[in-house]
Amino acid sequence: MSQYQAVKGARDIFPEEAVQWKYVEAIVHTLASLYGFSEIRTPVFEYTELFQRGIGATTDIVGKEMFSFLPDPSGRSITLRPEMTAGVMRAVLQKNLLSQAPVHKLYYISELFRKERPQAGRQRQFSQFGAELLGVSSPAAVAEVITLMMQVFESLGLQGLKLRINSLGDTDDRVRYREALKEYFAPFDDILDEASKERLQKNPLRILDSKNPAVQEIVVGAPRLYDYLKAASRDDFEKVLFYLSERGIAFEIDHRLVRGLDYYCHTAFEVTSSELGAQDAIGGGGRYDSLARELGNSSDVPASGFAVGMERLLMTMEKQGLFASLIPAAPLVYVVVQQQELGDHGLQIAYRLRKEGISAEIDLAARSMKAQMREANRMRASYALFIGSTEYAAGLYSLKNLGTSEQRVLSLEAVLEILHEPASREVVKL
Ligand code: AMP
Numbered sequence: 008m009s010q011y012q013a014v015k016g017a018r019d020i021f022p023e024e025a026v027q028w029k030y031v032e033a034i035v036h037t038l039a040s041l042y043g044f045s046e047i048r049t050p051v052f053e054y055t056e057l058f059q060r061g062i063g064a065t066t067d068i069v070g071k072e073m074f075s076f077l078p079d080p081s082g083r084s085i086t087l088r089p090e091m092t093a094g095v096m097r098a099v100l101q102k103n104l105l106s107q108a109p110v111h112k113l114y115y116i117s118e119l120f121r122k123e124r125p126q127a128g129r130q131r132q133f134s135q136f137g138a139e140l141l142g143v144s145s146p147a148a149v150a151e152v153i154t155l156m157m158q159v160f161e162s163l164g165l166q167g168l169k170l171r172i173n174s175l176g177d178t179d180d181r182v183r184y185r186e187a188l189k190e191y192f193a194p195f196d197d198i199l200d201e202a203s204k205e206r207l208q209k210n211p212l213r214i215l216d217s218k219n220p221a222v223q224e225i226v227v228g229a230p231r232l233y234d235y236l237k238a239a240s241r242d243d244f245e246k247v248l249f250y251l252s253e254r255g256i257a258f259e260i261d262h263r264l265v266r267g268l269d270y271y272c273h274t275a276f277e278v279t280s281s282e283l284g285a286q287d288a289i290g291g292g293g294r295y296d297s298l299a300r301e302l303g304n305s306s307d308v309p310a311s312g313f314a315v316g317m318e319r320l321l322m323t324m325e326k327q328g329l330f331a332s333l334i335p336a337a338p339l340v341y342v343v344v345q346q347q348e349l350g351d352h353g354l355q356i357a358y359r360l361r362k363e364g365i366s367a368e369i370d371l372a373a374r375s376m377k378a379q380m381r382e383a384n385r386m387r388a389s390y391a392l393f394i395g396s397t398e399y400a401a402g403l404y405s406l407k408n409l410g411t412s413e414q415r416v417l418s419l420e421a422v423l424e425i426l427h428e429p430a431s432r433e434v435v436k437l
Pocket residue numbers: 090121123128129130131132133134135288289290291314315316317318319320
């Protein structure tokens with residue numbers, strides 16, 4: 008055993024679990040392209056300022072959760088990406104994509120890094136899939152990203168997820184609301200904890216997010232953002248809700264949902280799973296028109312998106328038994344050599360099969376025939392292809408269907424024909 012362990016907050020994904028990841032990823036890829044989103048891959052690290060500007064200096068992520076370092080003593084600080092949106096927007100602006108086409112629909116499945124205290128559902132390296140719709144800010148666009156996210160959940164068979172939604176209005180709405188919040192919280196100075204007091208000064212909306220029970224109690228009576236929205240902001244929100252209702256997507260309006268990042272405006276949403284315990288958020292997102300300007304663009308770029316935590320998604324699926332029918336891929340055929348002298352010929356046959364696109368396995372350690380058969384069964388191969396000296400001399404092979412035990416002596420051409428038949432791939436050994 009090695010004296011080394013994986014770094015705390017990071018984990019290994021072994022083949023049995025990798026199958027589950029691939030399954031989820033395949034559905035994400037399929038549905039994203041069904042909705043017209045194309046994949047983007049950005050670097051794992053970015054200049055630290057990108058996140059400071061993009062996510063906001065008062066957020067937990069920027070305040071205390073970034074893995075930042077200097078690549079060399081004179082260099083600029085760089086940071087392992089703690090979220091994808093800022094990097095995607097940076098990439099789009101850098102390439103000037105919006106001058107080529109007005110709307111860009113991008114999605115990703117990527118690893119992220121946050122220096123949080125590791126616990127169930129919270130890691131220091133984790134993955135998200137998400138989508139960003141850039142260049143249009145209509146309620147239809149926001150509804151489209153929410154719908155894509157919800158369709159992924161539905162296709163995976165997830166049950167009991169709760170979509171909560173709110174409107175953060177535009178900048179004016181929030182300026183007025185912030186003042187109202189400051190006024191409301193001012194008399195509760197003795198109840199507010201240090202973090203809340205700091206938020207009251209810098210970003211009072213985030214007090215609504217507080218997990219402190221005493222603070223939560225006074226939050227209940229706080230003014231509602233909805234009451235500070237101008238008519239146009241309300242109409243925008245109502246239209247998003249209309250689209251969701253039309254599509255049969257259930258939601259709950261949560262007047263206290265503000266989300267942790269500074270760049271959101273208008274619609275914000277979050278999905279939670281009752282299966283997850285304390286860290287119950289599976290995903291969330293919203294509209295973030297001002298991010299581009301924060302990053303130095305001359306104007307806002309209307310934008311909306313979502314991000315879903317892959318680990319929490321997989322945990323919920325596991326708890327709901329949605330992986331029960333998933334089994335790691337098995338080889339179609341296991342090549343078994345009856346005498347050791349035929350080992351090299353066996354290797355050549357396995358090579359031929361693989362070149363033909365047939366998944367084939369073979370023992371590489373010159374073990375006994377019994378051991379080879381044991382492996383074939385352990386791997387759940389559908390067929391065994393026996394190579395024996397008599398048959399070999401005649402250019403023949405014995406192909407055994409390990410499901411039915413039916414065995415036939417055939418030429419290699421006939422073997423290839425059978426193994427190419429679509430039905431042969433469906434033979435499952437129970
Ligand atoms: P956020 O960008 O913080 O809104 O995160 C979006 C989703 O990513 C959350 O709802 C979680 O499912 C997931 N997530 C965020 N932080 C972590 C973490 N440290 N470990 C695992 N999943 C996370």
